[in-house]
Amino acid sequence: xxxxxxxxxxxxxxxxxxxxxxxxxxxxxxxxxxxxxxxxxxxxxxxxxxxxxxxxxxxxxxxxxxxxxxxxxxxxxxxxxxxxxxxxxxxxxxxxxxxxxxxxxxxxxxxxxxxxxxxxxxxxxxxxxxxxxxxxxxxxxxxxxxxxxxxxxxxxxxxxxxxxxxxxxxxxxxxxxxxxxxxxxxxxxxxxxxxxxxxxxxxxxxxxxxxxxxxxxxxxxxxxxxxxxxxxxxxxxxxxxxxxxxxxxxxxxxxxxxxxxxxxxxxxxxxxxxxxxxxxxxxxxxxxxxxxxxxxxxxxxxxxxxxxxxxxxxxxxxxxxxxxxxxxxxxxxxxxxxxxxxxxxxxxxxxxxxxxxxxxxxxxxxxxxxxxxxxxxxxxxxxxxxxxxxxxxxxxxxxxxxxxxxxxxxxxxxxxxxxxxxxxxxxxxxxxxxxxxxxxxxxxxxxxxxxxxxxxxxxxxxxxxxxxxxxxxxxxxxxxxxxxxxxxxxxxxxxxxxxxxxxxxxxxxxxxxxxxxxxxxxxxxxxxxxxxxxxxxxxxxxxxxxxxxxxxxxxxxxxxxxxxxxxxxxxxxxxxxxxx
Numbered sequence: 392x393x394x395x396x397x398x399x400x401x402x403x404x405x406x407x408x409x410x411x412x413x414x415x416x417x418x419x420x421x422x423x424x425x426x427x428x429x430x431x432x433x434x435x436x437x438x439x440x441x442x443x444x445x446x447x448x449x450x451x452x453x454x455x456x457x458x459x460x461x462x463x464x465x466x467x468x469x470x471x472x473x474x475x476x477x478x479x480x481x482x483x484x485x486x487x488x489x490x491x492x493x494x495x496x497x498x499x500x501x502x503x504x505x506x507x508x509x510x511x512x513x514x515x516x517x518x519x520x521x522x523x524x525x526x527x528x529x530x531x532x533x534x535x536x537x538x539x540x541x542x543x544x545x546x547x548x549x550x551x552x553x554x555x556x557x558x559x560x561x562x563x564x565x566x567x568x569x570x571x572x573x574x575x576x577x578x579x580x581x582x583x584x585x586x587x588x589x590x591x592x593x594x595x596x597x598x599x600x601x602x603x604x605x606x607x608x609x610x611x612x613x614x615x616x617x618x619x620x621x622x623x624x625x626x627x628x629x630x631x632x633x634x635x636x637x638x639x640x641x642x643x644x645x646x647x648x649x650x651x652x653x654x655x656x657x658x659x660x661x662x663x664x665x666x667x668x669x670x671x672x673x674x675x676x677x678x679x680x681x682x683x684x685x686x687x688x689x690x691x692x693x694x695x696x697x698x699x700x701x702x703x704x705x706x707x708x709x710x711x712x713x714x715x716x717x718x719x720x721x722x723x724x725x726x727x728x729x730x731x732x733x734x735x736x737x738x739x740x741x742x743x744x745x746x747x748x749x750x751x752x753x754x755x756x757x758x759x760x761x762x763x764x765x766x767x768x769x770x771x772x773x774x775x776x777x778x779x780x781x782x783x784x785x786x787x788x789x790x791x792x793x794x795x796x797x798x799x800x801x802x803x804x805x806x807x808x809x810x811x812x813x814x815x816x817x818x819x820x821x822x823x824x825x826x827x828x829x830x831x832x833x834x835x836x837x838x839x840x841x842x843x844x845x846x847x848x849x850x851x852x853x854x855x856x857x858x859x860x861x862x863x864x865x866x867x868x869x870x871x872x873x874x875x876x877x878x879x880x881x882x883x884x885x886x887x888x889x890x891x892x893x894x895x896x897x898x899x900x901x902x903x904x905x906x907x908x909x910x911x912x913x914x915x916x917x918x919x920x921x922x923x924x925x926x927x928x929x930x931x932x933x934x935x936x937x938x939x940x941x942x943x944x945x946x947x948x949x950x951x952x953x954x955x956x957x958x959x960x961x962x963x964x965x966x967x968x969x970x971x
Contacts, residue, residue, distance in 0.1 A: 442566060444601045444652060446548040450644035450705065451501045452698050458502035462514065468493035469942065472773045481518070481525055487775070488532060495526070495533040496541035504549050515549060516556035523568055528575055536583035539572050540595020544645070547602035566603075573599040577609050581616055585743040587631070587638060590624050593617045594645040601652045614649075618663040624744075629670025630720030632744045634737055636678040637691035639671045640702070646671070647705050672706030675699065677713040677724060678733070682761040686733045687769040687939035688722070688754070689740070690747035690783070716830065723828060725837045729760040730864025736828040736841055751788035752826045752843040753856045757867065757967070762912040763894040765789050765967075768935065772942025782938060785845075786890065791854050791871050793846060794886040794953070836861040844876075851879040852960065865969035874960040884955040889963055891920070891950040892935050899948060901932055908932065908950055909970075917970035920950060927954040928963055 466473040466480045470489030477483055485491035493499070497519075503511050528534045533542075546569055554562050576599065580592035597613040600606035624632050631638035646668050653660045678685045683696035715724050721737030734755045740748035747770065757765040768787040771778035785792035826843040842855040855872040871889050893899065898911040908930070910918040922930050935949035952963055 442547065442550065442569075442602065443604045443606065445551055446544045446598060446602060447644075447648055447651075448501070448504070448548045449701055450648055451545070451548060452640070452695065453501045453505035454695065455502070455505040455507075457499075458504070458506045458511065461499060461502060462506075462511070466494075466499075467773065467943075468499060469772050471775075472943065479518075479521060481521055485532075491532045492535060492538050495522075495530070496538045497522075497545040498541060500545050500549055504552060512552055513556050516553040519546070519553060519565065520557065520561055523564060527568075528572065534575070534579075535588070536576060536579045536592035537588035537595075539576050540580070540592045540599075543569060543572055543576070543595055543599050543602060547598075569599075570603055570605060573603055573606060573609065577613070580613075586624070586746065587633065587641070590620050590642055593620050594642055594649075597649055598645055598652075601649075614661055614664075618661045621663045621667055625667050625671070626719035627670075628717045628719040629667065629672070629674040630717060632740065633689060633746075633748055634720055634740055635689040635691040635747065636675070636685045637694055639675055640694060640698075643668065643671045643675070643702060643706065647702070668706050669708075672703050672708045673714075674717060674720065676703055676708055676711075677717055678722075679713075680733075680756070680758045680761075680763060681729065681731055682758070682763065686722075686756050687767050688733070688735055688756075689749045690770045692769060692772075692938075692942055693940050721826070723830065723839060725839070725858070725860045727837065727860050727862055727864035730757070730860065730867070731759075732757045732858070732860060732867070734828075734839060734841070734858065736826050738824045738826050739845070747783075749783045749788065750845070751785045751790050752824075752845055753841055753854060754785070754788035754790040755858070756789065759864075759912060759916060759918075759969075760914070762896070762914055762916070764897055764910065764912065764918065765891050766894050766937060766939060768892055768937060769939030770942055771938050771944060774944070778944075786888065787892075789891050791856075791873070791887060791889045793850055793852075793956075794888050834862070836866075847876055848879055850885055850956075851876050852885075852956065865971075867967040868964075869966070870962060870964045872960060872962045873956050875958060884957060887953060887956045887961070889952040889965075892937070893948050893950065895937050895945045895947040897948070899932060899950075901930075905930060919966075919968050919970050921966050921968070922952060923964040925954075925961070925963065927957065927961060928952055929954050 464474055464476055466475060466483065468490050470491075470493055471486040473483065473486060473490065475483050480494065485494065500515055503515050526533050528539075532538065546565070550565060557565070573596070576592065576596045580589070580596045583589040583592040593613065593616050596609065597617045600610035600613055626632060629639070646664050650660060650664055650668060675685070679699065680686055683699060684693035685691060685699070687693060713724060715726075716722075721735070723734040723736060725732040725734070732755055735752060737752065739745065739750040739752070751767070754767055755765065756763070756767060767789055768782055771782045781787065824843070824845055826841070828839060828841040831838040837860045839858040841857075842853055844853045846852050846854065852873045852875055855874060857870040859868040860866070873887060893910070896913045900909050901907070902909065906922050906924050908920040910920060912918070922928065929952070931951050931953070933949050933951045935947045936944040937947040938944050952965070954961070
C-alpha cells in the first residue's frame with residue numbers, strides 16, 4: 392500500500408489535483424468581484440466588449456430528431472438515458488458525473504437549434520439564462536476545463552441566434568460569463584486531465600481568442616500550448632493516441648475553425664494545425680464504411696454520415712482513394728469492389744490514454760456497399776461502468792477469446808481495470824504485447840497474416856489470424872489458430888470462442904448440416920458462412936448487442952465457434968461467400 396502512495400505517478404496526480412483545486416478556489420474568490428463589475432454593464436454605466444467571431448455552426452454535430460426528443464423530455468446524453476417529465480433539466484439530479492458533464496457542456500444545444508424554429512430558439516435562450524442563474528465556475532463539474540471549453544464553443548456558435556430572445560441586460564450578462572470562463576480556462580486548461588480533456592480544453596482556449604473581442608492577449612500562448620499538445624496526442628498518420636476513430640471528431644472542427652480565422656485575419660498558421668487538419672481528415676476518410684459512417688473500434692461510434700461529409704469537405708478532402716494501411720494507428724483496410732474489411736492490428740492502449748480504449752487485437756468489421764455485416768459491439772455509453780467495461784474486452788469484438796481463463800480472479804481474459812480512471816493496466820497481461828501483420832496483394836486478391844500474444848500469460852497460447860479477400864470482394868476466407876508457447880503452466884484444456892458479431896439488420900438462419908449459416912442483408916443480398924468441421928469446434932448462433940450507432944444497446948445476433956482447445960492448439964477455418 393505504501394509503495395502505491397509513494398509512487399511518482401500518484402504524487403504527480405495528487406499535486407496536479409491540489410493545484411487545480413487551489414486555483415479553482417482562488418478564481419471563485421475573485422469571481423464575486425468580476426460579477427460586481429458586471430452590474431455596471433447591466434446598469435448601462437459601461438458596455439461589455441462585443442462578441443468576436445461565432446464558432447461555425449456547420450462544424451458542430453447537430454441532430455434535429457434528438458432535439459425534438461429533448462423537447463419532449465428525453466434528456467439522454469453520454470453517461471445515461473434520462474427521461475423525465477421535469478421541463479427544466481437543471482433541476483434533475485444527475486445520474487452520474489459523465490451525464491452531468493455533458494449537460495454542463497451544452498452539447499445538446501446544437502440538437503435543439505437544429506430544429507430551426509422560434510420555439511427551439513426561445514427554449515435555448517431560457518435554459519442558457521437558467522443555467523447562469525443556478526450555476527457558475529464554483530460548480531465542480533461545470534468548472535472542468537474541457538467542459539468550459541465546449542460550453543464556450545456552443546455559446547459562441549448560437550448566441551447570435553438566441554440574442555433576440557434575451558434582454559440587453561441578459562445579453563451583457565452572458566458575454567460577461569463567457570469572458571470569465573475564458574480567463575478561467577487560460578489558467579486551468581494546461582492542468583486538465585491528460586488525454587482528450589486537455590486537448591479539448593486547449594483547443595477551446597485557442598478559439599476563445601476569436602470568439603471574444605478581448606481575446607487577443609490569449610491567442611499567442613493558447614496556440615503555443617495547443618501546438619505542443621497536438622504533438623503529444625496526434626499520431627503521425629493523423630490518428631489520436633487512444634486509437635478511437637471518432638476521437639478526432641471533437642478536435643478537427645476546432646482546428647478547421649482556427650485555420651479559417653487565422654487565414655481571414657492574415658495571421659501565421661502553425662504548421663501543427665495545418666498539417667494535422669489534412670492528416671486527421673484523411674484518416675477519417677480511411678475509417679469510413681460503405682454507408683459513409685465510421686468503423687467501430689476502441690470506444691468509437693459510427694457518427695452521422697452528413698456531418699462526416701461536411702467535415703471532410705471543409706478540410707479540403709475531395710473524393711480520393713483512401714490508403715490501405717494506417718501504420719501509426721495500426722489498422723488495415725481491405726477493399727475489393729463493393730466489399731470493405733477493417734482489421735485492428737494495434738496493441739491495447741495503456742495508461743492515461745487508455746481510459747476508453749478496447750482490448751481486442753485482430754478484431755475486424757466487414758461491410759458490403761452500404762450494408763454492415765460483421766461488426767464489433769461498440770461502447771456502451773449510457774449504462775454505467777460495468778456495461779462499459781464489458782464492452783471493452785475481446786468477447787465484445789469479432790475476434791477470438793477464451794471463455795474461462797485458468798485463474799478466475801483475472802478479470803476479462805487477463806485484463807485488470809483500475810478504479811482510478813478505469814485505465815487498462817499491465818497487471819496480469821504480458822509486459823511486452825506484440826501484434827504483427829504481413830500483407831500480400833496479387834491478382835487473386837488480398838492476403839493478411841497476423842498474430843498477437845495477448846493471452847500468453849493467461850493461456851500459454853498465441854492467436855494467429857489469416858484473412859483472404861478475393862478481387863471481386865465476394866469471397867472472404869479466414870483461418871484462426873491458437874498455438875502453444877510452452878512457457879507458462881496452464882490447464883490441459885481451455886474453452887475458446889471465435890465470435891462474429893452481426894449488425895442488427897442482418898437476418899440469419901442455420902442450415903441442417905451444422906456447418907453453414909445463411910445471412911441476408913437489407914438489400915436482399917445473401918451470404919453463406921461456413922466452417923470446416925473439426926472434432927473440438929461447435930458452430931452456433933447466439934445473442935449479442937450492437938452499440939456502435941450511438942452507444943445505446945440494440946439487440947443483435949452473433950455467430951460463435953467454440954470448443955475446447957487442446958494443449959497442442961487448434962486451427963479453425965471459415966469462409967464467407969456471396970450467394971449468387
